[in-house]
Amino acid sequence: MSALLKRSCSHNMLAAIIMLIFICFCVHFQNTAGQFFSSGHTNNWAVLVCTSRFWFNYRHVANTLSVYRSVKRLGIPDSHIVLMLADDMACNHRNPKPATVFSHRNMELNVYGDDVEVDYRGYEVTVENFLRVLTGRLPPSTPRSKRLLSDDRSNILIYLTGHGGNGFLKFQDSEEISNVELADAFEQMWQKRRYNELLFIIDTCQGASMYERFYSPNIMALASSQVGEDSLSHQPDLAIGVHLMDRYTFYLLEFLEDIHPASKSNMNDLFKVCPKSQCVSTPGHRTDLFLRDPGSVLITDFFGSVRKVEITMEAIHLTDPILHPMSEEVQEKTYSYVDQLPVSEIIHQKPKQKDWHPPDGFILGLWTLILLVFFKTYGIKHLKHIF
């Protein structure tokens, strides 16, 4: 008996460790399943707006184009991106390198590229057009590329940049959009079921004032500076003669360059982009209207277009005759998801950190051990009934 007791003590400790591992495994299993079912969107849209014109506002166009580049690289196609640029910097007469828009000094990165598709250009970028795009109230003759054809399962990324102030954003030196107008437009979108979730990013002076008035659910907002602070530009390029990027978007671009379509970074990482030491202004964010926990929201939920495919177990009757039925019974197969975009083919990516799982045989052995210990402790006679 004492020998049994001694063994039972050590077995108890072992049992505790095994229970712990079992709980972790359960939780991990829960997470994987939870992640799969947590975001309810099926498609992604992006509305990227640059509101300033003139050569000395080069940096706003570069901001917008760098976000466009990231969003396109992560999978959102041009048909799902509404890009509004108020001025043409690449072909401006003052550009010493025509047909380029650089975001890094010494012309390291040309964000204009070969395949930029601008939907609203020049004087078409107005407050009215922007609100019409958001709410969908466009005349029937508007081409599809200029429409935001989102539905109630769309996640939309809205990025605004330009000159702003407390409660307003300046469009093209002649008009402004106020935070109240913007909040009302989002409410219209909610009531018309035009979005599932919305991520709103604004890079202007006093940007936090623009999201103060939001009241519709499922909106998460980020701004580059608080009320009373100015968002600063990052670096001038002497050869071109202007500032190339704003600080917040520069660090945002650096952060996004590390994201690939299968990455699991979440919104909490995005909130940490550009702390005060780098940005001089204090970036802010607002998550109270968002129903999910930001820690569970992936960056690619908004910036990329990772499609979730629903697989149905039901048999589908085809009207055309099938030559042979494959088999009478439906085979039980375990399904797994193919990588949408192979990671190795994408440049600028760091190797994916694989989570470590204990090998399968070990788990089986562990279960066997647990059962044996159980029956050993509580009576071997029960074993007969099982085997």
Added chain:
Amino acid sequence: MGLLSDPNRRRALISLLTRLNAPICVLCYFAAVCWFMGLSFEPFTLRTYMSENAMGSTMVEERFPAGERALATAKEFGAHKKKVGGMPVDWLVKTMQARGLEVFTQRFSRTLPFPDENNERYIVEGTNVYGILRAPRAPRTEALVLSAPCSPGDDNNQAVGLLLGLAHYFRNQVFWAKDIIFLVNEHDLIGMQAWLEGYHHTNTTGMDWSPLQGRGGSIQAALSLELSSDVVTSLDIVLEGLNGQLPNLDLANLFYAFCQKIGVLCTIQGRIQRNDWDSVSGYSHAVQTMMLMVMKQASGRSWGDHGLFLRYHIEAATIKGINSFRQYKTDATTVGRLLEGMYRKLNNLLERLHQSYFFYLMPSLSHFVSIGYYMPAFGLLAVILLLRALDLWVQLATPPSRNEDGVADIEQSSTGVLSVLTPLVISHLTGAALYMLPVRFQEMAVEHFQVSETEAVVLTAIAVYTGGLALPHNTHRLISGEGTEQGWRVLKLVAVLYLAVLLGCTALINFSLGFILALTLVPVASFVTPHVPKLLSAVVLVILSPAFTLLFSVFIFQELQEMPVSFQDGWMLYLSVISQGILDHYLYGSLVYPLIALMVYPCWLLFWNILFWK
């Protein structure tokens, strides 16, 4: 009851006004002088800063490499100039075409109203040569101008050489959004006037010029270059233009910002900035710099080729290279880089320069005084005139005790108004004579006296001026009635108000001229009455008259430039200043001479009349 409608209060106010009038006037005068002198005290000034957002900071990379080649071109230009004996038009056309510009020429000719002895010219004929660098991708709607004068002798060869070197370098760049016009003008201001009139299709001065074959677009800014040596020790910027107009302060700010970036010594009025503003010598240095600017602005002349652009709302400045005995020399490449940087920044402009001040005074290149700060000095002087007018009005309104009834008052005041009209008309006729006679009757003067035409004109002007002094003794024979006590008061009221309006309008356009005239004429206006001692006040009045103000200004100007002159030389300089003033009016439309002859002088004559009122 209200302050002004209550008769008791009104009487109290009026008595206060009459009692304290003279002390307040004296106080205001000294306050105005102190305010003006205090303007150059550094804590009262503001640092200059770039106001135009589109120009941004000096964030540009200057890469002009070809200073030596520019100097070689300058030597070639000098040699050709000497060979031709004037402007080497063909060589310039060929050189500019070789650099890829569209080259055009313009011929002009002008017969001056009388020979110009300073520049030794009477019948002027010349050619302007200009080349247009078309912006590679932009529509031809806007232009910038870089000009260098073709001067006789060896002057300004390097300016033309640098201009051609910059043209060659600019032609290779793709980022020009405006056309750049490289202009070499002959006979400095006359040629520039002909070119500007041809460019803008106006003809205000009666010059003869051939129309321009090639045009750029509306000119946004212009720089004129004067460089006569291979190396310079400092660069001077000249801002004062025709009629005292100044370019937008942003142009001076741009120049200063680039001077600091590149590390070239920059000056204004040819004086180097000092840092010790709290010492007496530092303060007096700033005062002298500002006084130089005030005098240059008051003269209404254009002190560089840029001055004629300002009339067309084109911001322009002249950059002069000065080579003095300093150790640190700046070579032509650096000067070229400075100009390249300035032009790249001007290229970024979307609208004309309008964000910064148009009216300012500069005690040094890094500090300025805006119109809001210097206008109260003039305002205090104008207040004196208004107080005097109020005082006279009160005196006119309250009849003197010896008059019995109101009827006689009204009769007297009505005759007073009519009697005022006569001196007014006669003074203005004298002014008109001062304006027209000198130039019209110069031939007659030359016939009768053995003097050159220029001297004839100047001496006729002085003669008419002095002749006006004899008027009061003669005009009284024309007036029907006797002069009365009321009469001279009415005349003085009219004269004081006339002077106030005249000086006010002048100060708005050309503050320096208005202020200097006010400094001398306001005391005249305030104290003159028929009852002051005649001889003494006559002398004082003559000393404070515009002609003597000009004489003193000439001497003070020479002192400030550290080239003091003896009385003989000063007198000759004074005569030449008068002739230049008259020439400026006929050649370029300067308004100082007509203003003084037609308005200020008659006004002063009215006061002279009052002094000798019987």
